[in-house]
Amino acid sequence: MEIENQVPVQDVTFTQSDIDGLYKTIFNRRDVRSQFKPDPIPDDVLARILQAAHHAPSVGFMQPWNFLVIKSPDVKQQIHDAFTEANEEAAKMFDQEKQKSYRSLKLEGILEAPINLCITCDRSKAGPVVLGRTHIKTMDLYSSVCAVQNLWLAARAEGVGVGWMSIIKEEAFHSILGIPEEVVPIAYLCMGYVSHFNKKPELETAKWRERLPLSEQVFFDQWQQTKTGEQEGLIAELDLNADFPQKFTNLYPG
C-alpha cells in the first residue's frame, strides 16, 4: 500500500521545460487592477484554475476553503461602494506627499473584471480539533492563502489576470456576500483576461516602494545573524544571480 503511493526518485526530476514553466509563471505573475477585458472566462479554464487552488496544501488536509464566484453586477456594485468608502478613509491615513501618490493609483478592478472571486476559510470545516492547528491557531487561514496563491499562478499561466482587493472593511464581505461570522473572507479577487501584463509590479514602477535586495532578507540560525563562514556561498549566489527573475520577465519585448 505504501509502495503504491511512492514515486521512485528517478521519476521525480522535472524536465528543464517544466521548471522553466513554473518560474516563468512565478516571475510574470502580477496584481492586475486596470487592464481587464470584458471577455468571459470559459468554464473549462475557470475549472482548471479552481482545481489548482483546491490542491493547495492545507493543515490536517482540512481544505478549509470555499470559492464564491461573483458575476452579479448588483453584488459587484455593492462591493465597489464599500471599497470606495474605505479607500477614502485609507487615503487620509497617508501624509500629504504620499497621499497624492496614493490617490493617483488604481487599486481595484471590481466592476470591469468579468469575475470576482471570494476565497474564504471555514474554520469549522474539520471539527474543533485539527491536526497541525492544535497550537498555532492561524494555520487554517494560511491554508486558504496557499489556495489563493495556487489560483493566482494557474490564472497567470492561463492568461487570466488577478488582482487582490483588500481596501474594504471586513464586515462588508459578511453583509454583502452573506458570509457567516465563523467563516473568514481571506481574499477578494478580480479576475479576467487582460490587454497586457506589466513587466514589473505597478507599485515598483510608480516608485511607491522598491524591491528589497533578497540577500539582505536572509539570516542564518538566529534572527539577524548574517553570513558566517560556510553560509557565505548562498549570499554570494543570491547577489550574483539577482537577475534570475529578469531572465523570465525579459522573455517579452518591453
Next chain:
Amino acid sequence: MEIENQVPVQDVTFTQSDIDGLYKTIFNRRDVRSQFKPDPIPDDVLARILQAAHHAPSVGFMQPWNFLVIKSPDVKQQIHDAFTEANEEAAKMFDQEKQKSYRSLKLEGILEAPINLCITCDRSKAGPVVLGRTHIKTMDLYSSVCAVQNLWLAARAEGVGVGWMSIIKEEAFHSILGIPEEVVPIAYLCMGYVSHFNKKPELETAKWRERLPLSEQVFFDQWQQTKTGEQEGLIAELDLNADFPQKFTNLYPG
C-alpha cells in the same frame, strides 16, 4: 514610460509546455515528513527557490518576509524538543480512536532535513501605514504565506521536498530563534532532497480525511448559493474533469 512596462497581449500567452510545467508542479507538490535524504541542497538551487519566494505578491509591495536558514544541529534539536512537547499535548486532544491514528503518523522531519527554514512576517517593515493593509490588518501575514507557497512549488520543481511543521508553541520560535515579538513566525519548513514523493497527500492515504469534492465548495454570488442557470456550466465542468489533477500525478508509475 508606461508603454515600456507593458507586455503586448499577443505575447502573454504561455505555451502548453509552460502551463503543463506549472500544473505538474502544483498537483505533485507534497508535504514531506519522512523521506529526507542527507544530501545538501546546493547554494544555487536554494538561491532560485528563495528568489521564487521573494517574488510572491505582497500587500503594498511590502515584502514583509525574512528567511531564516537553519543548519545548526543544536538549533534543530531545540526545535525538535519543542515539537515533541507540543505533539504530546496535541495527541491528547483527539478522542481514543483518532489519537491512535494520530500517534502513528510522522509529522515532521526537523532533524533529518538538511535545511530548516523559518519564513517570518516583519509587520513594521514598511512603516505603520501600509497600502492595502489599512482595513484588513492580516494582509501582511497573508503576503508571507504567499511566499511560502511560491517557495514550496519552486522546491518541488527542483526536486526538493518541503514539509510545514506547525505543531509547536509559537513562543518557542521566538525564544529559540531569537525572533522579536513584533515579527510573526509564519512557517517552519523542513527541506531536503527526498527518496520519493508520494502520489497523494499522506493524510489522504492514511484515511485521516478525504479529498472534498471541489464542485461542492463553489458558491455563486451569495454564500451557500449553489448552481443556478448559467452557472451550471462550471459545476458540470468541475465534475466532468474532476480527474484533471490525476493526469499530472499519473505521469509517474505508482
